[in-house]
Amino acid sequence: MKLSSLKVGVDVPWVTSWTGEPSLGAGPCPSVDGALAILQADNPGQGKPLYSQNHAVRQRLSVHDMLCPMCGQPTGPNDRWTQVAHPVAAGRLRETGRGDRLPGDLSDDSTLIDAGAIAPLHRACVDRSLRYCPHLKADPHIDVRRFPDRWIVLPLMARAEAPPQLFLARPTPARSAAVIGFLQLCGLTGERDAAWRHPS
Template sequence: MTGPTVPWNAAWSAEASYEIRPCRWVGGRLALWSPHKPGEGKPIFAKPHMVRQRRSIAEMRCTVCGEKTPENDRWWFKLGRIQEGYFMTTEAPVHHACAAYALTVCPHLRGRAADLEPLPGGYSILSAIVGGPAVDQDFGIKIDPARKIIGSLKLAWPAHRIRVEERS
């Protein structure tokens, strides 16, 4: 299989301006927003586009190709961490074929084939609230701590249900 040279969720340098706007993927609540200009400028692989990331979780869209994943073809790489008794990930599912392709082209995923498994059921979708000095620095937006602004969405399971090996 051949696939995109840049994952659907990746941000592009032309999208690197940020505002706070209502977002339909979180029920119209206020969220970090950036323009939709995929393919313009240079890809930023380590930083997903804020709106596409939320949409991928909300609609279970493949982070590689952007198409919806049917329930019988939702896979994940067990990327995330345990926080407050829950395993959380900002990674949306992928199609099996897209995951196999990503294993061959993505340096971050190379060697992680053993981590690929069907996305488990019983997850919750959580909204990550952002603010503070890191947001000021990363996005150039000063957020009033009294306002609840959403950054990314996360999938979460009770930590005891997801067994992962910590990697750096």
């Protein structure tokens, strides 16, 4: 497959899948500390970019290691921004079946910033992507905010046989036939508890 002239991390977000990166099924993955997860070939720049599809492993690494999904470099605690700052109550996540891994003592009325499967970006990368990405330019729900310094990571489960491009639309509930697809990121905005603080 031909190497693209588009530059990964500049012309195409680092987290984007390419046609030269097929699904490899499920297996232990370091992006989730060895848990079973969907695996995918790692050939960024091979073929054509699939702008609407995150690469399964790079997406999880971006959340696990706080790597900017645009450039792939680490974000520091003073330069973490979200473009999709959706405030959501902890109780709402629990009602929709996505809150089973929230701390039990996190009250239902606690507000979280649901960034979905999109890790924080550097401010310069936010500005670049908003300037050049037609999807972001057309999205009326873009809400750029500094990402909180405390967060919770929630696994989005998928059937082991599901191709990676289907995870985000309808993650399946956790059960024995499911493996980790992507990671969902929720920033904590109100109550403080050392047990929720993720190491920076």
